[in-house]
Amino acid sequence: MPGGAYEVVAGAGALSLIEEKRGLLERDPFALIVNETVLGLHGDYIRRCFGDFHAFDIYGMPDGEEQKSYRHAERAFEWMLGAGISRRSTVVGVGGGVTGDFAGYLAALYMRGISVIHVPTTLLAMVDSSVGGKVAVNLSTGKNIVGAFHQPEMVLADTDFLRTLPDDELRNGLAEAVKHAFIGENELYALFESNDFDSIKNPKKLADIVYLSARFKSSIVERDEREGGVRAILNFGHTVGHAIESLLEYRGISHGEAVSLGMAVELELSVRAGLLDRAHAQRCMRLLERYGLSTHRDGLDADGLMHHMKFDKKTSGGAAHFALLAGAGEPVYDRAMPDGLVRGVLADVLAGEA
Ligand SMILES: NC(=O)c1ccc[n+]([C@@H]2O[C@H](COP(=O)([O-])OP(=O)(O)OC[C@H]3O[C@@H](n4cnc5c(N)ncnc54)[C@H](O)[C@@H]3O)[C@@H](O)[C@H]2O)c1
Numbered sequence: 001m002p003g004g005a006y007e008v009v010a011g012a013g014a015l016s017l018i019e020e021k022r023g024l025l026e027r028d029p030f031a032l033i034v035n036e037t038v039l040g041l042h043g044d045y046i047r048r049c050f051g052d053f054h055a056f057d058i059y060g061m062p063d064g065e066e067q068k069s070y071r072h073a074e075r076a077f078e079w080m081l082g083a084g085i086s087r088r089s090t091v092v093g094v095g096g097g098v099t100g101d102f103a104g105y106l107a108a109l110y111m112r113g114i115s116v117i118h119v120p121t122t123l124l125a126m127v128d129s130s131v132g133g134k135v136a137v138n139l140s141t142g143k144n145i146v147g148a149f150h151q152p153e154m155v156l157a158d159t160d161f162l163r164t165l166p167d168d169e170l171r172n173g174l175a176e177a178v179k180h181a182f183i184g185e186n187e188l189y190a191l192f193e194s195n196d197f198d199s200i201k202n203p204k205k206l207a208d209i210v211y212l213s214a215r216f217k218s219s220i221v222e223r224d225e226r227e228g229g230v231r232a233i234l235n236f237g238h239t240v241g242h243a244i245e246s247l248l249e250y251r252g253i254s255h256g257e258a259v260s261l262g263m264a265v266e267l268e269l270s271v272r273a274g275l276l277d278r279a280h281a282q283r284c285m286r287l288l289e290r291y292g293l294s295t296h297r298d299g300l301d302a303d304g305l306m307h308h309m310k311f312d313k314k315t316s317g318g319a320a321h322f323a324l325l326a327g328a329g330e331p332v333y334d335r336a337m338p339d340g341l342v343r344g345v346l347a348d349v350l351a352g353e354a
Pocket residue numbers: 035037038041063064065068095096097098099101121122124125128129130131132133134135136144161162163164165166169172
């Protein structure tokens with residue numbers, strides 16, 4: 001991995017491997033940034049795993065995307081200084097993607113950068129946000145605007161945490177894992193095709209999903225840490241997904257649902273652009289449906305979505321760019337598509353008429 005190789009460990013009980021980093025963690029006091037819900041549900045387990053490390057302080061993060069803000073970061077920096085966190089200290093983030101992005105951001109900037117270890121506790125954080133080194137906070141006017149690339153020392157994806165994760169949050173993470181299956185993780189694709197939403201809740205299968213997804217994402221990031229090229233395939237479903245979230249002002253829709261709708265649209269766009277055969281697109285659509293991932297939604301204005309796509313971070317030269325599929329597990333990226341084609345596909349797919 002650029003910025004230093006690091007281990008991603010996935011499986012039941014993985015948090016106990018924190019012991020391997022005792023040398024790093026005991027150089028100076030460390031900061032444990034923990035989501036408060038997770039602390040309430042798994043506090044005993046977390047304390048057991050960290051209990052005999054000699055010096056650390058816990059910073060509790062309440063729930064909510066608004067916690068991941070520039071303003072809250074300043075408060076956390078002050079707290080770190082007061083807690084004696086030094087240049088030799090480490091930040092450990094325990095929680096979903098909000099906590100992980102925030103903890104990573106603190107580590108990237110504090111005293112010009114200190115070590116970070118991620119302990120993701122949602123499926124989304126395990127398969128996506130904890131891997132790849134992107135860390136950021138939000139401004140009141142935009143998401144993930146202020147950030148850095150800061151790779152962790154280690155990622156401990158302990159699937160025991162998933163026992164308490166609500167189904168909606170599980171689906172959120174599944175959307176990203178299914179994306180990895182569509183764009184090239186063939187073993188994961190086979191696993192999804194031979195299961196359904198209920199059967200993947202088995203701990204061994206969840207561990208396999210996390211392992212295959214995290215390994216796949218790492219292999220892409222290894223080739224292109226800063227998204228100058230191939231990393232853009234990870235945006236499959238996201239050009240449209242982000243536009244849907246922006247149009248709805250992030251209310252009444254989860255990221256997973258937006259990405260899933262985005263994949264449905266971008267699959268059809270791949271077909272109509274002459275890249276993908278319809279039979280494969282239909283197979284992918286059936287797979288989304290099998291996991292209760294949305295493939296259409298009424299009331300989304302295609303012109304409004306076109307407008308939001310043009311303001312996306314991934315847009316250059318005034319045209320929306322897409323990652324698309326040119327075959328099973330064969331993504332292409334940075335494809336500009338004619339406005340008329342995109343508008344037509346949006347209208348048809350979102351109305352369930354493709
Ligand atoms: N850095 C990246 O590359 C990257 C990639 C994708 C998403 N993200 C970011 O990730 C964030 C979303 O992450 P998320 O979906 O994990 O959201 P989240 O962190 O808000 O967690 C979702 C909910 O799950 C609860 N929760 C967490 N772990 C739990 C557990 N084990 N049991 C029960 N409840 C639990 C939390 O309290 C919260 O209410 C967004 O801010 C997004 O921008 C970052």
